[in-house]
Amino acid sequence: MRSMEKRAVFFDFDNTLCEYDSSHEKAMKAAYKVFRKYVKVSFEEFIRLYDVSKTEVHRELTGTASSHNRILYFQRMVEKLRKNVDSEMILRLDDAYWGRFFKSMRLYDGVIPLLKELKRRGIKIGIVTDFTADIQLRRIHALKVGSYIDVLVTSEEAGRDKPHPAAFLFALNKLGILPHEAIVVGDNPEKDIEGANAVGIDTVLLMKGVHAEVPEEDYRKPKFVINELPELLGVLEKA
Numbered sequence: 001m002r003s004m005e006k007r008a009v010f011f012d013f014d015n016t017l018c019e020y021d022s023s024h025e026k027a028m029k030a031a032y033k034v035f036r037k038y039v040k041v042s043f044e045e046f047i048r049l050y051d052v053s054k055t056e057v058h059r060e061l062t063g064t065a066s067s068h069n070r071i072l073y074f075q076r077m078v079e080k081l082r083k084n085v086d087s088e089m090i091l092r093l094d095d096a097y098w099g100r101f102f103k104s105m106r107l108y109d110g111v112i113p114l115l116k117e118l119k120r121r122g123i124k125i126g127i128v129t130d131f132t133a134d135i136q137l138r139r140i141h142a143l144k145v146g147s148y149i150d151v152l153v154t155s156e157e158a159g160r161d162k163p164h165p166a167a168f169l170f171a172l173n174k175l176g177i178l179p180h181e182a183i184v185v186g187d188n189p190e191k192d193i194e195g196a197n198a199v200g201i202d203t204v205l206l207m208k209g210v211h212a213e214v215p216e217e218d219y220r221k222p223k224f225v226i227n228e229l230p231e232l233l234g235v236l237e238k239a
Contacts, residue, residue, distance in 0.1 A: 006239055007177050008124040008150075009232070010168070010201070012186035013136065015208055016229075017111055017127070018143065023104040030100035031074070034092045039081060053077045063164070065156035068131045070097055098135070102142045110230040115148040117233060126151040126171045128184070130161045130191070151175060162188075163195030172199070183239060185232060189220040197221075204235055 014020035032046045041049075053076035061067035074093040078086050118125055125148055129136055133154045140146050151174040158167040172182060179200035186192025187206045196203045197219055205214065205222035206229065214225060224235045 005181065006123060006183050006202075006236055007181040008126060008171075008175050008183075009118060009236075010126040010128045010171050010182055010184045010196075012184075012188065012192045013127055013129040013131075013139070015187040016108075016185060016192075016206055017145075018105055018107050018139075023101050023106075026104045027097045027101035031093050031097040034089075034096045038086075038089050049077050049080070050074075053080065063161050064159075065130065065132050065154060065161070067161070068155075070094055098138075102138065105139065105143060107143055107145070108229060110228060112145075112148075114229050114232060115145065119148060123236075124150045124175050124177075126153065126175070128153045128162070128167050128171050130155040132156045162191040163198065165195060165199045168196055168199045168201060172201075183236070185226075185229070189215040189222070193222045194220045202239055204232060 011017055028047065028050070029043075032043050035041070035046055050073060054073045057069075057072050057076055058067050061072075066072065071090065071094040074097075075085070075090050078090050078093075082089070115125060127136070127140070127149055129152075131154055133152070133156050136152060136154050140149060140152065151171055153167050153170045153174070155161045155167060158164070158170050160166045168184065172179060180202070183202045183204060184192060184196035185204040185206060186196075187208050189205060193203045193205055193215075202224070203222040204224045204226055207213075207225060207227050215221060224238070226232060226235060
């Protein structure tokens, strides 16, 4: 295929367009400062309580956007400790977390020039991501990339988390294109590569973070591998 036959690029969000872990760590420290005003525990104990609550919510809501909702984790924590719904505490924890998270977010180097070049070439840009629409829209706004993004599909809208094909099919349908006309870029072989492969979309694995290795399973193998996002332009020439 020639590069111009690709009419759209669908990006994952976390650890693809922007780094997640450091923002999360800073956000958790901000939430802990609020937590300490109500309950005198160490940061390590706070993290343990959070992880236990998160695991429970994930187990009960697996595969849904709600399973990623921080306020549900904080609610579960507070209910365990207080034996009631302390709405003020829950809301303050959630506000502290996201307030700090939004302030600490940073795009990876080269993202804006890449998005500008894709737009110059007439290639549509989408974000296909897990989580709820309101949070992802707030993140897009905070990062000032909304003018480059043609479509956003969250697992809340699609009804299922990746790698379920629903999110990728939603993105294709929104643009009115076929699978061979798109390419998916992500850092997670299971969530991004497996899901897009199942739909028949060409895949690009970005070798970053904890998922920085090519899997052995055929259904999770990407068609292309890159180390930095600007390399995507070369991939489009090969695709």
